[in-house]
Amino acid sequence: MHLITARVQLSPNVTRLDVSVPRIADIRQPGQFVIVRRANGAERIPLTIADADPINGTITLVIQAVGKSTRELVALAPGDAIQDISGPLGHPTEMITAGRAVCVGGGVGTAVVHPIAQGLHQRGVDVTSIIGGRSQEWVIFEQELRRLGRVVVCTDDGSYGRKGFVTDATREVLEAGGVDIVYAVGPVPMMRAVADLTRPYGVHTIVSLNPVMVDGTGMCGGCRVDVGGQTKFACVEGPEFDGHLVDFDLLAERLGTYREFEQQAATTCEAGSCRRAAEHAPQPPAI
Amino acid sequence: MKIARQAMPEQDATQRSGNFTEVNLGFTEQMALLEAQRCIQCKEPKCVQGCPVMVNIPRFLQFIVEGDLPGAARSLFGDNALPAVTGRVCPQETQCEVQCVRGLKAKPVAIGYLERFVADWARAHQGVVTLEAAAPTGKKVAIVGGGPAGLTAAGELVKRGHEVTIYEALHKPGGVLVYGIPEFRLPKQIVEEEVARLVQAGVKIENNVVIGRTYTLPELRAQFDAVFIANGAGLPVFMNVPGENLKGVYSANEYLTRVNLMEAYELGSDTPIMRARRVAVVGGGNVAMDAVRTAKRLGAERAILVYRRSRAEMPARVEEIHHADAEGVDFENLVAPLAIIGNATKWVTGLKCQRMELGEPDASGRRSPVAIAGSEFVLECDAVVVAIGTRANPLLTATCPDLKLNRWGNIEVTDNGMTSIPGIFAGGDIVRGAATVILAMGDGKRSAQAIDAYLRGGF
Numbered sequence: 067m068h069l070i071t072a073r074v075q076l077s078p079n080v081t082r083l084d085v086s087v088p089r090i091a092d093i094r095q096p097g098q099f100v101i102v103r104r105a106n107g108a109e110r111i112p113l114t115i116a117d118a119d120p121i122n123g124t125i126t127l128v129i130q131a132v133g134k135s136t137r138e139l140v141a142l143a144p145g146d147a148i149q150d151i152s153g154p155l156g157h158p159t160e161m162i163t164a165g166r167a168v169c170v171g172g173g174v175g176t177a178v179v180h181p182i183a184q185g186l187h188q189r190g191v192d193v194t195s196i197i198g199g200r201s202q203e204w205v206i207f208e209q210e211l212r213r214l215g216r217v218v219v220c221t222d223d224g225s226y227g228r229k230g231f232v233t234d235a236t237r238e239v240l241e242a243g244g245v246d247i248v249y250a251v252g253p254v255p256m257m258r259a260v261a262d263l264t265r266p267y268g269v270h271t272i273v274s275l276n277p278v279m280v281d282g283t284g285m286c287g288g289c290r291v292d293v294g295g296q297t298k299f300a301c302v303e304g305p306e307f308d309g310h311l312v313d314f315d316l317l318a319e320r321l322g323t324y325r326e327f328e329q330q331a332a333t334t335c336e337a338g339s340c341r342r343a344a345e346h347a348p349q350p351p352a353i
Numbered sequence: 354m355k356i357a358r359q360a361m362p363e364q365d366a367t368q369r370s371g372n373f374t375e376v377n378l379g380f381t382e383q384m385a386l387l388e389a390q391r392c393i394q395c396k397e398p399k400c401v402q403g404c405p406v407m408v409n410i411p412r413f414l415q416f417i418v419e420g421d422l423p424g425a426a427r428s429l430f431g432d433n434a435l436p437a438v439t440g441r442v443c444p445q446e447t448q449c450e451v452q453c454v455r456g457l458k459a460k461p462v463a464i465g466y467l468e469r470f471v472a473d474w475a476r477a478h479q480g481v482v483t484l485e486a487a488a489p490t491g492k493k494v495a496i497v498g499g500g501p502a503g504l505t506a507a508g509e510l511v512k513r514g515h516e517v518t519i520y521e522a523l524h525k526p527g528g529v530l531v532y533g534i535p536e537f538r539l540p541k542q543i544v545e546e547e548v549a550r551l552v553q554a555g556v557k558i559e560n561n562v563v564i565g566r567t568y569t570l571p572e573l574r575a576q577f578d579a580v581f582i583a584n585g586a587g588l589p590v591f592m593n594v595p596g597e598n599l600k601g602v603y604s605a606n607e608y609l610t611r612v613n614l615m616e617a618y619e620l621g622s623d624t625p626i627m628r629a630r631r632v633a634v635v636g637g638g639n640v641a642m643d644a645v646r647t648a649k650r651l652g653a654e655r656a657i658l659v660y661r662r663s664r665a666e667m668p669a670r671v672e673e674i675h676h677a678d679a680e681g682v683d684f685e686n687l688v689a690p691l692a693i694i695g696n697a698t699k700w701v702t703g704l705k706c707q708r709m710e711l712g713e714p715d716a717s718g719r720r721s722p723v724a725i726a727g728s729e730f731v732l733e734c735d736a737v738v739v740a741i742g743t744r745a746n747p748l749l750t751a752t753c754p755d756l757k758l759n760r761w762g763n764i765e766v767t768d769n770g771m772t773s774i775p776g777i778f779a780g781g782d783i784v785r786g787a788a789t790v791i792l793a794m795g796d797g798k799r800s801a802q803a804i805d806a807y808l809r810g811g812f
Contacts, residue, residue: 089567101561103524107616109623110524135623150524152561280615280624283522283563284746285532285587286607290598297591297598302748316598319699323600327625 067147076206081140088123096185097159101282103150109135112279116177128177155282156305165246166192172252176207187214196235202226233259254318261309271309358460359388366679373536385470389417391462399452405795408432426475430482434508437543440469443791484554487514492808495577497564500528501790502583502781505797507556513805520562532614565749579804586782587746596693601701605644605740629736631655633704636740637667644738661689661722703731743787770800
């Protein structure tokens with residue numbers, strides 16, 4: 067059991083949980099994730115480690131409530147516990163050790179970009195973070211990232227920072243030149259857009275993928291993604307890959323495998339009863 | 354006196370194809386007594402030679418004949434740590450029973466069914482068989498992986514007084530016994546009881562620890578007097594045909610893990626599983642049988658087994674093939690997949706296949722399939738489960754370059770099970786490649802004996 071030591075609501079649907087896992091807090095590196103299983107009967111879900119405090123033995127998980135499992139996780143309070151956490155999993159981020167990096171974070175992906183920016187900053191790399199959200203209340207991790215370098219905040223409605231998408235700001239930075247590497251984490255369309263932007267500039271771009279996963283150790287193969295025409299298991303060969311080689315269409319489609327199931331589960335959950343009947347399982351379209 | 358081999362009572366095929374409760378119901382005491390009497394108590398029993406863990410079969414059968422079930426249980430458990438498991442999942446027909454002299458003129462003694470009977474009797478009579486730890490030796494052994502090899506080794510080591518800690522990557526120990534083999538063949542309750550026995554005897558189990566990630570192998574070696582690696586052959590092999598990343602394509606590992614470990618077959622589990630109308634399972638081994646029978650139970654109108662050779666060459670146990678047949682599984686034998694076909698939203702709609710015929714025997718001695726030109730056809734289905742094998746997972750071995758591997762990534766060991774690093778032993782699928790529960794248990798037992806000798810300086 068892993069005790070929750072702090073809970074902060076970061077945006078209307080994004081919550082930060084600090085959880086006691088001393089071993090992982092001690093050895094985790096940027097880019098790595100954990101598999102979390104809240105309690106018996108709950109799903110195993112992958113979550114990137116957003117930060118860690120080795121002295122207090124805690125890791126920071128930033129969770130967007132989208133389905134039943136994530137809603138139940140964000141409903142936990144300090145003093146509650148998570149039953150199973152395994153990790154740290156996946157390869158650490160491939161870091162440059164000098165030069166200039168741009169870290170682009172969209173929505174909850176900003177939390178995943180944070181440890182990368184941290185690692186780069188520690189290595190003496192010049193970091194510019196470009197982060198965004200629908201409006202001011204959706205912008206997260208701004209203060210944490212400001213400690214590591216410049217931050218450009220973009221909101222869709224212009225309620226905070228500059229109006230527009232993170233891609234607009236990224237384009238300007240690329241135009242200005244001098245960018246050695248770009249890290250992009252966020253919704254699939256955002257990562258695809260950033261990769262498309264950087265390609266003509268020849269700037270190496272790393273994206274962090276979060277496909278459907280069960281065990282996180284390479285056993286199930288559910289997390290397979292296509293990178294440069296080759297099938298990779300994101301859990302053991304990723305989760306970060308060359309954004310110019312990732313088949314984002316396939317990733318987006320595969321992420322939707324259980325959409326119907328998730329929505330029904332969430333609806334049932336909202337209705338106050340989390341019981342789910344067999345007919346709620348996803349039905350593929352008729353042939 | 355001539356007694357016919359007793360048949361295993363089983364749940365009605367139509368009924369069971371819609372539920373996940375166990376298919377085989379087990380012998381009654383009367384049936385067990387009759388069956389045990391069929392053993393002629395050979396002076397040099399060949400059946401024992403056929404058993405990877407060398408169970409003294411005639412001895413425990415004689416106890417049954419004498420009506421001494423506690424004696425039978427103590428005899429059996431002394432040789433085999435997990436008889437309730439092996440009595441259900443061992444391929445007895447190619448191990449002990451194939452050696453039985455009764456089989457020369459009639460059917461061999463139903464050793465597997467009797468093993469299961471005695472093990473279940475002991476489960477119902479708690480306290481008859483106990484696992485007792487010997488006086489502490491002060492030596493500490495780490496076991497990587499809580500599957501059949503690891504659990505067996507743990508029992509053997511704790512019996513010899515060593516302090517044992519099992520590191521399990523998943524949230525529950527049992528390995529393939531809990532994530533792979535379905536409830537209808539091996540109830541999870543049995544594995545839980547076996548694990549509880551080990552814990553009671555003092556074995557420590559640390560779940561959610563991935564050796565290779567949470568700790569490296571050298572870190573583990575530094576903290577323990579010996580290490581036994583039994584982390585299995587976890588990486589699923591795909592067919593490498595077009596369309597394999599479509600939605601609705603699963604590895605057997607994923608399909609079975611969702612259903613078994615994550616209990617997706619039960620209402621109230623949060624883990625989703627696709628309930629497809631037509632499921633094509635590719636492969637001919639026990640895992641393929643488990644997957645296709647699971648698909649049937651999840652409500653598939655058609656659960657189809659696609660295998661490129663004929664039924665005679667299937668590596669699956671004959672009993673499993675018969676059970677699948679009776680439950681209404683469709684067999685597409687001599688059929689090889691060429692591609693998986695999908696629709697605009699990337700869902701599977703079919704499996705493009707080719708008919709095969711048998712040619713010359715290959716290296717395995719089985720006649721190899723040869724494609725029949727112009728025989729391509731599309732098998733309509735909305736899910737495809739790939740059950741063509743697994744290979745070594747490099748997660749652990751990658752963190753320890755000193756560990757000698759073979760060309761397939763399996764760990765190389767000496768006759769006593771020791772790896773290229775002194776004090777580190779290995780067994781089960783990570784050494785053999787995908788094999789059986791009982792072979793892994795045999796490795797666990799032998800490695801535990803070797804580790805014991807090593808710790809006592811007998812190497």
